[in-house]
Amino acid sequence: MNKIELNSMSLDELKDFIVNIGEKSFRGQQIFTYFNRNKNIDIESLALLPKELRKKIIDISFINEVKIYKKFDSDIDNTKKYLFALSDDNIIESVFMQYKHGNTACISTQVGCRMGCKFCASTKEGLIRNLTPAEMLNQIYMMEKDTKETISNVVLMGSGEPLDNYENVLKFINIIHDENGHNMSLRNITLSTCGIVPKIYELAKENLPITLSISLHSPFDKVRLKMMPISKKYSISELIKACKAYGNSTNRRLTFEYTLIEDINDSETELDELANILRGLNAHVNLIPLNPIKEYDKESPNRDNIEMFQKGLLNRGIPATIRREMGSDISASCGQLRRSITHIQ
Numbered sequence: 624m625n626k627i628e629l630n631s632m633s634l635d636e637l638k639d640f641i642v643n644i645g646e647k648s649f650r651g652q653q654i655f656t657y658f659n660r661n662k663n664i665d666i667e668s669l670a671l672l673p674k675e676l677r678k679k680i681i682d683i684s685f686i687n688e689v690k691i692y693k694k695f696d697s698d699i700d701n702t703k704k705y706l707f708a709l710s711d712d713n714i715i716e717s718v719f720m721q722y723k724h725g726n727t728a729c730i731s732t733q734v735g736c737r738m739g740c741k742f743c744a745s746t747k748e749g750l751i752r753n754l755t756p757a758e759m760l761n762q763i764y765m766m767e768k769d770t771k772e773t774i775s776n777v778v779l780m781g782s783g784e785p786l787d788n789y790e791n792v793l794k795f796i797n798i799i800h801d802e803n804g805h806n807m808s809l810r811n812i813t814l815s816t817c818g819i820v821p822k823i824y825e826l827a828k829e830n831l832p833i834t835l836s837i838s839l840h841s842p843f844d845k846v847r848l849k850m851m852p853i854s855k856k857y858s859i860s861e862l863i864k865a866c867k868a869y870g871n872s873t874n875r876r877l878t879f880e881y882t883l884i885e886d887i888n889d890s891e892t893e894l895d896e897l898a899n900i901l902r903g904l905n906a907h908v909n910l911i912p913l914n915p916i917k918e919y920d921k922e923s924p925n926r927d928n929i930e931m932f933q934k935g936l937l938n939r940g941i942p943a944t945i946r947r948e949m950g951s952d953i954s955a956s957c958g959q960l961r962r963s964i965t966h967i968q
């Protein structure tokens with residue numbers, strides 16, 4: 624019999640689980656808080672629970688842990704990159720960043736990724752497996768324990784495509800938001816996707832005020848197709864339609880990520896078309912200078928051209944910012960998270 628993963632359960636699931644083994648439901652809440660507020664993992668030392676009950680739980684369930692395998696500190700800013708070892712010895716990467724508005728965790732949702740974006744390091748070896756809710760939660764809890772800081776914002780921008788691991792990601796969001804646990808505001812959670820259209824509609828129905836961030840990177844299908852295989856399945860117009868539906872049902876401003884690549888997507892023609900397709904949407908463009916990876920021989924435009932692109936969007940009435948690069952000296956920037964060490968050695 625497969626044992627149940629105790630720390631991947633939502634509060635309601637834990638209560639049901641406890642009631643099903645003949646105990647009172649408040650015990651479920653105690654366990655939930657123990658994991659998700661106190662960031663503890665060892666059920667044996669949960670003294671609030673009678674010894675007998677602890678034994679019963681240990682017999683039928685297991686607790687999924689992630690352990691710090693290596694940690695890199697940036698000399699440029701206070702960014703820290705963590706390599707976490709999973710219980711099956713796979714390694715994932717997460718990043719801790721300090722901003723004026725609070726601490727942000729960039730976490731992984733999958734080991735590897737199967738989306739195949741040409742400029743992204745995380746996808747080079749394909750998808751190994753999905754992460755469980757506990758494995759996503761524990762990336763945050765372990766970074767909080769290690770830095771002795773509270774993390775107020777989470778971006779799902781580490782390795783993996785969050786909408787390709789939909790159920791687990793939603794459960795993670797539900798748990799991290801629960802007031803009996805970490806109590807993170809949904810508004811402080813950003814889900815970044817390469818644009819799996821049916822899943823965007825599904826997410827819209829959940830009516831969660833999280834921020835949806837769409838990796839667009841070009842307003843032209845022809846250009847996008849060359850860098851993002853997902854565009855074979857869904858055209859830009861289908862994608863924008865789904866984003867409109869998402870914006871209408873959640874009333875949230877959308878973010879479009881746009882990785883700037885010299886001579887590929889940084890011309891006036893792109894500016895005009897980008898402004899055309901985003902006009903009327905409550906949207907904001909986040910420009911990301913391309914971070915170099917060895918498998919992609921293109922470059923970022925220089926700083927002046929990046930700023931000109933931003934101005935070009937602003938002049939066309941589209942709000943745009945340039946993403947600050949964090950921890951580039953430790954390969955912690957967007958698209959640089961790679962399974963450099965794939966297994967515990």
Ligand code: SAH
Nearest residue numbers: 743780784815816817838880913914957958
């Ligand atoms: N799977 C999600 C999360 C990806 S990482 C998604 O596709 O949105 C977050 C952002 O970094 C995405 O917009 C991604 O396209 C971008 N990115 C990936 N590799 C990059 C690189 N080498 N340089 C700059 N941005 C990159």
